[in-house]
Amino acid sequence: TEKFDYLIVGAGLFGAVFAHEAALKGKRVKVIEKRDHIAGNIYTKEVDGIQVHQYGAHIFHTSDREIWDYVNQFAEFNRYTNSPVANYHGEMYNLPFNMNTFNKLWGVRTPQEAAAKIQEQRDAAKLSGQPRNLEEQAITLIGTDIYQKLIKGYTEKQWGQKATDLPAFIIRRLPVRYTYDNNYFNDTYQGIPIGGYTQIVERMLDHPNIDVETNVDFFANKDTYLANYPKVVFTGMIDQFFDYQLGELAYRSLRFETETLPVGNYQGNAVINYTDAETPYTRIIEHKHFEFGKGDADKTVITKEYPADWKRGDEPYYPVNNQENNNLYKQYAALAAQQKQIIFGGRLGQYRYYDMHQVIHAALVAVKAEFDPTK
Ligand code: FAD
Incomplete structure (x- = not known):
């Protein structure tokens, strides 16, 4: 059988960056992903000529020139600027x-x-x-x-x-802006990849040294994986890795309802937040506006985002970083530090609410520590 240097658990952004860099260094890498697709939560899929953000609105933004250059190797970005609008009982306000x-x-x-x-x-x-x-x-x-x-x-x-x-x-602080500027982010660089996010991860993983398998859950064969791979990069839930032995970390989940409507332009903006208590969803995304109305002129795809409690088996979208959970995470991180075979990374492996630019940065830091520790 083929010999690999690394097993990467999770084909999200952290796993893909690590796999890509390891492959460039001549390492042989196996990537396993439990979902039926790569790219983790940044996954986008074309529906009626529209790139649909399957796991919620994703806008790339950073002030770090290196990260911006890095991600631009894998896609060309448009000039989309995040300027959400709030709907409070039909009154519309800029955010x-x-x-x-x-x-x-x-x-x-x-x-x-x-x-x-x-x-x-x-x-x-x-x-x-x-x-x-x-x-x-x-x-x-x-x-x-x-x-x-x-x-x-x-x-x-x-x-x-x-x-x-x-x-x-x-709420430590609330951004208040005494200007008429609706740009949500203050970052130097911002945009949406033309043609969607999935291609970024596809290109990262497109290397003869990288082998990718979807629909494979690490926990179905944990012991065998640990016995067969000298090094493992784990981007799943850190508490699950340790069998919840110190207790469960808390997460929030989400439910997405996506539909195609027979209208060219449904809400006039990519993101509208529903800020009243009665509407059960928090926002509606109209995907075509991320790409300036691309796609069918008579159709549009919208997604309603419903917040949800999390229990075991649900998708853990957000870590709940309160004092109690952060303390518990620290105890898990101490266990993790003893596992020299395993690198814990990403949003779930490090229990941190990372944005995309931050997770790329964290992966590049892990790459450096692994391959170039003295510099
Ligand atoms: P993930 O993308 O979650 O990848 C981890 C992968 O590991 C998943 O595919 C998972 O299926 C897989 N996995 C887990 N356990 C196992 C297992 N046991 N076996 C095999 N595979 C496993 N960031 C921004 O910069 N801008 C935004 O506008 C933005 N909006 C967001 C909106 C929402 C609703 C959410 C949830 C996130 C948003 N983010 C945004 C954050 C962004 O999604 C993350 O930074 C990024 O996806 C993290 O990558 P990751 O590799 O750490 O995690």
Whole structure:
């Protein structure tokens, strides 16, 4: 049988970057993926000429020139700029909170008028001392109107808990912009890969030294894998790897409902957040707007994103990085450090809410530690 130097568990961005770099160094790499496709959560699929983001809206953004150059080897990016819109009971507001938002809310026209209005609302709330929960924290930062219309319902849906039961630290700061700029990110580089994200991972894995198998779960044959591969890169859940022996880490899950509609343009924007408490989904994505209306002129594909509790067996989309879970993760990380055969990486392996640019960076750091440890 063929001999491999590395087994990579998970064909997401972390696993793919590591596999690609190892292959370039002459190593033979086996990649196993439990889903029926590669690319993890950045997976996109063409439907009616439209690139559909199968696991939620993904916008690439970074200020790191090296990461931007790195990812551009694998795809050409368009100039998409993330500028989401909020729908609160049919009232539409620009995000992030900026002069357009303040003007629509209060009729104010200048940064001075907006700042005065926010201060007036903070004062009226008469909160003093340390905020005791997320609601008090948000009102302290931004006042009641924005909290009630744009933060409360969305956050409660996202976490499945009342804002008054959520800890204040979840909102350390709120980006407030006293300009009419709707660009959500401050990063230097931003865009969507023309032709979708899947090609990025496809190209990373397209090397004679790399062998990829989908529909294969590491845990179906854990002991055999560990016996047969000198080195393993594991990008699944770290608590599952250790059989939950110290307890379960918490995650949030999501449910996506995708449909094709017989209209050319459904909502006029790629992302609309539903910030009221009653609408059960948090946002609707209209995929064609990521590529400036590409695809069929009479059709569009939309996805509703529903937040969901997580239990074993569900997809763990978000780590819940509160104190308790971070402490538990640290204990798992200490166990992981003793396993010299295994590199734990990525969003689930490191229990960190990594964005794409951060996961590429983390993978390149792991590559360096593995192949070039003295530099
Ligand atoms: P994953 O993509 O999760 O890859 C891990 C892979 O391992 C998965 O394919 C999984 O099936 C596989 N696996 C797990 N366990 C096993 C096993 N036992 N056996 C075999 N295979 C296994 N980032 C941005 O930069 N911009 C955005 O706008 C953005 N939006 C996001 C929106 C949503 C809804 C979500 C969930 C994430 C978003 N992200 C965004 C983050 C981005 O998805 C991640 O940074 C990236 O996908 C992480 O890559 P990864 O390799 O760590 O994890």
